[in-house]
Amino acid sequence: MYQPTIGLEIHVELKTRTKMFCGCLNDPLEKHPNINICPVCLGHPGTLPTINKKAVEAVLKLGLALNSKIPETSKFDRKNYFYPDLPKGYQISQYDAPLVIGGELNGIKLRRVHLEEDTARLIHSTDDAHSLVDFNRAGVPLMELVTEPDIKTGKEAVAFAKELQLILRHLGISDADMEKGQMRVEANVSVSKDNELGTKVEVKNLNSFRAVEEAIDYEIKRQIESLENGHKIRHETRGWDEFEKKTKSQRLKEEAHDYRYFPEPDLPLMDLTKFNLEELKISIPELPDQKRTRFSKEYNLAPNQAEILIEDRLLAQYFEEAVSELDAEIGGIDTEQRGIAIQTLFNYLTSDLKGLMAEQKIGIQELNITPENFADLVVLINKGELSSRLAKDILKEMFLSGRDPRQIIEEKGLKQVSDEEIIKKMAEEVVAENPKAVEDYKKGKETALQFLIGKTMAKLKGQGKPEIIEKLLKETLTKTK
Numbered sequence: 352m353y354q355p356t357i358g359l360e361i362h363v364e365l366k367t368r369t370k371m372f373c374g375c376l377n378d379p380l381e382k383h384p385n386i387n388i389c390p391v392c393l394g395h396p397g398t399l400p401t402i403n404k405k406a407v408e409a410v411l412k413l414g415l416a417l418n419s420k421i422p423e424t425s426k427f428d429r430k431n432y433f434y435p436d437l438p439k440g441y442q443i444s445q446y447d448a449p450l451v452i453g454g455e456l457n458g459i460k461l462r463r464v465h466l467e468e469d470t471a472r473l474i475h476s477t478d479d480a481h482s483l484v485d486f487n488r489a490g491v492p493l494m495e496l497v498t499e500p501d502i503k504t505g506k507e508a509v510a511f512a513k514e515l516q517l518i519l520r521h522l523g524i525s526d527a528d529m530e531k532g533q534m535r536v537e538a539n540v541s542v543s544k545d546n547e548l549g550t551k552v553e554v555k556n557l558n559s560f561r562a563v564e565e566a567i568d569y570e571i572k573r574q575i576e577s578l579e580n581g582h583k584i585r586h587e588t589r590g591w592d593e594f595e596k597k598t599k600s601q602r603l604k605e606e607a608h609d610y611r612y613f614p615e616p617d618l619p620l621m622d623l624t625k626f627n628l629e630e631l632k633i634s635i636p637e638l639p640d641q642k643r644t645r646f647s648k649e650y651n652l653a654p655n656q657a658e659i660l661i662e663d664r665l666l667a668q669y670f671e672e673a674v675s676e677l678d679a680e681i682g683g684i685d686t687e688q689r690g691i692a693i694q695t696l697f698n699y700l701t702s703d704l705k706g707l708m709a710e711q712k713i714g715i716q717e718l719n720i721t722p723e724n725f726a727d728l729v730v731l732i733n734k735g736e737l738s739s740r741l742a743k744d745i746l747k748e749m750f751l752s753g754r755d756p757r758q759i760i761e762e763k764g765l766k767q768v769s770d771e772e773i774i775k776k777m778a779e780e781v782v783a784e785n786p787k788a789v790e791d792y793k794k795g796k797e798t799a800l801q802f803l804i805g806k807t808m809a810k811l812k813g814q815g816k817p818e819i820i821e822k823l824l825k826e827t828l829t830k831t832k
Contacts, residue, residue, distance in 0.1 A: 353578070355571045356548055357502035358462075358539040361515060363494045363525045364469060364532070365409050370490040371468045372400030372443060372618075377491055379469070380531060384485040392468075392490035394439030399617050402427075406492035407621065408631060409524040410450045410466050413494070415632050416518060417461060419454030423624050427466075427615040435482065436471040438489055443468050446612040450623070456518075457511045460499040469493040494525075500539065500548065505567035509560045512536055517639040520664055529559055536563050540570045542578070549574070550584040554598055556591045566591040570598050642667070650674065651690050652697065659701050665715045669722055670700055676726035681733075688733075696729045703743060707750045719753035720746075728756040738817055740808065778823045781806045782831055792828055800824065 370377050373391035381387055391398045414421055428446040444467035451464035471489040475482045496515070502508050516534060519527040527534040536557045541549035554570055557563045569591075574584050589598040637645070639661050646657040660667035673696055681692060704725070708718065728746060731737045737745065737760075748759050781803055782789055788806075791799035800821070807820050 353542040353544055353571075353575045355503055356500045356541050356543065357504075357508055357567060358500035359496075359498045359502065359508060359511065360537040360539070360553075361496045361512065362469075362535045362537075363496070363519060363527055364534075365406050365492040365494055366523070366525050367403055367405045367409070367492055369403060371403050371406055371466070371492040372490055375490065379472075379488040379491050379533075381487045384474075384483070384487065386487060388486045388489070392438070393486060400443060400615075402618060402621070403492055406466060406494075407450065408626065409492075409522075410464055410494050411623070411626060411628065412522055412524060412631050412635060413496075413519070414451030414454060414464055415628065416522060416635050416638060417451075417454035417456055417464075419461060419464065420452045421450070421623055421628060422448070422452060423622070424448065425450045425621045425623055427618045428612045429615050430467075431611045432609075434470070435484055436473050436489070438471060438486060442470070443615055443618070444495075450621075457514050459501045459507075459511050462497045462499050464494060464496045467493050467495060500541075505564035505571075508536075508538060508567055509564045512563060513560060514639065517661060521636055521638055523636075532558070538563065538567050538570070540567055540574070541584070542571060542574045550586050552584065552586070552598075553588045554591055555588060555601070556593075562591055562593060565596060566598060569596065573598065650693050650697075652693075656697060656701075663715070666700070666705075669715050669718075669725075670697065672722035673700070673726045673729075676723045677729060680726060680730050692729060692733045695733055696726065699729065699732075699742070699746065700725070703746055704750070707747065718750075720749050721753075724749060724753075724755050731756060731760075738808070775823045775827070778803075778807050778820065778827045782824070782827050789828060789831060800828075803828075 364379060365377075367377050369375060370387075370392055373389050375389050375392055376387045378387055391400055411421060413419075425445065426448045427443050429441045430444040430446070431441045433440055445465035449463040449465035451461075454461040454464075469488050469491040471484050471486045473482050473484060498511070502511065512534075516527045516529075519525045519534070525533060529535070538554045538557065539551050540554060541551045543549035552570060552574070554566050557566055570589070577584060585600075585603065587603050588601045590601050591597075592599050642661050643654070643657050646652045646660065647654070652660075660670055674693060677692055677696060678689070681689065704718075704720070708714065728737075728742060728749065732739075732742050745756050745759050748754070749756055752759075785803060785806060788799045788802050792803070803824055804817065804820050807824060808817070
């Protein structure tokens with residue numbers, strides 16, 4: 352029985368104002384090529400790099416969040432290799448003295464987290480006749496996190512990478528968007544029948560969580576089949592082909608000595624004891640796992656509900672602000688009723704309101720419905736003053752105008768009708784107009800009743816109270832011959 356062993360190397364672009372070793376703007380998404388460049392990030396002779404303190408602090412903050420060890424000193428090294436996207440002919444990275452050592456996430460042990468500079472971006476022509484180089488990304492602060500080979504499946508690797516992405520976003524040190532190349536995952540995969548590790552293969556080009564899982568699972572299967580057929584596994588780098596759903600050999604894997612690492616002579620040794628680690632630790636916000644526990648306890652949310660909010664930090668903040676307003680309005684009611692109101696708020700937020708935002712392609716930060724007004728709408732729904740249909744109509748109006756729901760109700764005369772005389776008259780009209788549905792109901796078809804309720808609600812322009820409509824319809828149907 353073969354046992355897979357998987358380790359991950361995850362590169363993350365850090366969200367700092369300037370690049371790693373110069374004062375150029377850190378904007379790797381700049382569409383115009385070669386705008387944010389200078390002699391330092393272009394590697395011109397005689398230029399000297401300077402260390403971006405904010406980038407160092409970002410990595411230290413992550414280390415503290417993951418219970419890692421922060422050493423007393425750290426240094427930068429030159430990683431020597433030639434490639435067209437590397438302007439200096441070497442990369443300033445870290446080798447034997449990283450900023451962060453050890454730590455754990457999702458039960459997976461970490462080996463190290465270090466800091467380096469990103470490379471430029473190559474743009475290949477469609478006919479492969481030539482390539483262009485955009486240096487906007489060259490020198491962007493790039494964090495690399497390396498795990499121990501503790502992972503056993505593609506699914507486990509994805510769970511780890513997703514949790515890391517959430518933590519990076521909660522810390523505010525990176526948007527970690529894989530589609531934009533802000534977070535890049537590489538997997539080292541081997542298989543073995545005994546306790547000895549098999550030959551490691553590095554898999555690159557994993558630009559989505561789906562690709563991470565599929566590529567790892569494919570590579571495990573490929574290696575097992577190769578060994579079963581009597582072949583040896585080569586220590587190599589392979590790329591994931593998204594179209595063919597397979598890994599393909601790219602080159603034999605380099606060893607550390609191939610890069611001829613040596614200390615970067617232009618940068619000083621970093622004394623990490625001079626960084627205020629206590630202050631950095633205090634600045635760490637509530638992390639995803641802590642939030643899961645609190646959301647379950649405070650709001651009685653199911654795990655899948657909590658996850659929807661945790662995946663979007665700003666949505667979670669909006670939810671909590673709206674619940675706070677809700678509590679202020681309905682204070683004093685029992686726990687069960689509060690729970691029902693919170694569930695109503697959650698459902699309208701994550702379904703109806705998110706749907707409206709998706710239609711208009713806006714984020715929660717661009718929403719012009721205040722948490723207070725959103726809570727007001729939920730209060731009206733839970734008091735029975737608004738039907739579900741009316742609530743949806745009013746929410747849409749709030750979304751467009753940003754106005755208070757009570758103001759919209761007043762202006763448009765949308766208050767729910769609960770006058771039994773009015774509803775009874777409409778119910779009698781519906782029964783008289785739909786003899787076939789009446790006959791079906793009397794034969795025991797429950798769907799016929801729902802049809803008649805819908806027709807009555809339509810006559811009331813969505814303003815009827817559903818439970819009163821149902822009661823009066825049943826009474827009218829009982830008297831009908």
